[in-house]
Amino acid sequence: MPAVGRETTQQCPECGTEIRGDSRFTVWCAACDWNVDPEEPQPVPGRLERAERALARRHGEQLLAEMLSGREPRPRRDASAVTATALALTVHGVTLALAVGGVWCVMAGWGGAGVLVGLVLLALAWALAPRVRRLPGDRPVLFRKEAPELFALVDEVARAVGTRSVHAIAVDGNINASVMTYGVRGRRLLVLGMPLWEVLTPAERIALLGHELAHYANGDTRNGLVVGTAVRTLSLWHHALRPLPHPSAIEMAVNAFYVMPRLLVRGMLALLVRLTSRAGTRAEYLADRLAARTASTHAAVGLMDRLLITGPLKLLLRSEANRAALGGSRSTRKATARADELWELLTAYAASVPEQEYERQRRAGARRGHQVDATHPPTHLRRACLLAGEPVTAAVMPQAHRTERIASELAAARTEVARRLLRDGPD
Template sequence: MTETVQPCPQCGAEIRGDGRFTTWCAACDWNVDPERPEEKQGRLAKAQRAQARRHGERLLAELGTGGTLHARWDSSTVLAVAVALVVHAMTVALTAGGIWFLVRGWGGMGMIPGAFLLALGWSLRPRLHRLPEDEPVLRRADAPELFALTDEVARVAGTRGVDAIVVDAEINASVRSYGIRGRRLLTLGLPLWEVLTPQQRIALLGHEMGHYVNGDTRHGLVVGTAYRSLITWHYYFEPVDRDPLDDTGALTLILNLLYVVPRLLVRGVLTVLDGLTLRASQRAEYLADRVAARTGSTRAALELMDHLLIADSAAVTLRREVNRAALNGPRGRRQAADRTDGLWELLAADLASVPEHERERLRRAGALRGHSVDATHPPTHLRHACLLIGEAAPPAVVADDDRERRITEELSTARTKVARQILRDGY
């Protein structure tokens, strides 16, 4: 670590920094967000950001004036489900049309449109999530202590536990349903899990379990599958590249012109569905944060958000180790992949060394960005403020050293496999 000292070029205040991170001024916010992402300038994108900002700030204001958040079906939710059902009805109509053409035109020209409509209906069918095939999947018999902890957190959240846990290399965690029976899946990204304290891990599990009780229709079975169908539609109507066999380009031009209207219609339906589910999605995040605070404590939930803020630092550390292994070529990378011990400890130590002034810069940068990155989630600074409303919550589930040791042992095989995957395949 190299400490740097310089005057702020904007206000003249003394700036002390760490040579590993961005130099910025806490007095005037000079250079607080040098890599601020470019915002989409279209009218639609601006309207979405403005709507997201209004919803997020309104929900926070409701809490600040003594209101309470709870999952509920409002008019927007009902309309979103109605739109989703219309989308699924279109898929049913295509499939029925294909069957009709096949039956009426068997052996004749009706076979061609019938087969086409059936293929289209099949590609647009509601797609249920499946268990991944290339990631470690844990069942209850594989990790009884981890499942027991998840069950305990789920009871506090007011729901049941999960049926499977997937461990991957993402700096994230998530939950979803999979299969026809709607079984529950928890995905734990080891680069995030390994840098958290035991109490922060409980808050993380609380946040994820909270998603099962927070009324987020966007990721529900009906609306979520409709989203995926609409995205498939939009993909089909994307402009096509010029065919090398089409010398004049006339055929490509005609085809793209025919695609304009249906593409705009599909995009319009996606926009409507976005608007109808936006408030529920933001409310769901606030509610999940409240569950995180209730299970792991307010302090642990706030610390968890700080870790999510420095996720880029975790990615930099992992890429550095991958590049170090790659210096010796494919053989060196394979050898590094065989020596995975210490990767997670190194990652935890690197993130623990991120100074407070860098964390504060990221908080301020997040406040400046607002909804420009992701309109479906409230900005971190609003979620942070939401958790600070009212009295701090004590932990309902307290970390236990013996249980943590047993959980670490249960994850040992997955830890080695994911570390080997990162060092071998890159990050």
């Protein structure tokens, strides 16, 4: 079990206010914000991701102002979405042109050189062709017959959101959740990060499901077949055209030859990000609104607060993985038995975080613009949006017997995920 902190008392060196705190967490002053954010913010890697985060913040502020003024942003196919689709089709057109050119070179009768060029073009076209996602093979995947109560809850949440339910549910060790499609028929997959699921209350879990399923209803172009696969194709080009490290004389010439194509690909990627950023931010706000209407405003706000402590939760999981590694083969043999202990440790820690630490995280997050990832608006803006206006009650209520049955259905998956976390640590 996590160590219990002792209460500490001291005077604020800035304003003299008495500070009461928990020894496990940062000591700070709520009156003047002294020491509210002592950590150095980690730089965001990659120019494109930095630009994407900046756009998400700017559009997050603009859309929040619109909603606070009474204009709720609705999903729509505006000029940016149309332009993004056209640009994505152009990217796919290049892939198609490579395939057609490759076939033509092979069939033109130019001999060995023509066949070689054609095969190279066909290989490029194959590498860049849009891929249909498959069910993940590296994590537990549940279907209806294996988890009827969990699927019943997801079905109920989907009806409340106004969309179809999912065909499969994958479980992994990320402190996150997501939805996607797989297969040529576009079947729906929900991915639940077990560490996040475990630390949420039953109502907050319903809010999480409501938020993720709402993405199907909002028509977010970033994850669509046309635009989403174009972004992946451009990302592959950008990676393939990166400069060769420690180049020889010939490689320096290759790097110089790659400069213009790389700049062109980067420019197209940046343009796609800019064109889809506002629509993506709008989709996140709408998903939060639907989550609140499904599980209540209180539950959706609670989910936002839990997202602020994902960093400490990840550190705790990594610490437990290090302890297991130091334990050697004996810890490996006992990994299954320790699975429940890991989840108990995680949930006990989350439950022990005092309100003053959540408040510090909220204030620090507002200062540095905390975001779940590059595509989400800042968490404090999402929270403010949820708290604007009258609070709403839940359309889907948690039920104790359902919660117990779902825990039983997830038991094997949560054990497997815990064993992997103890072996490999969090991603």
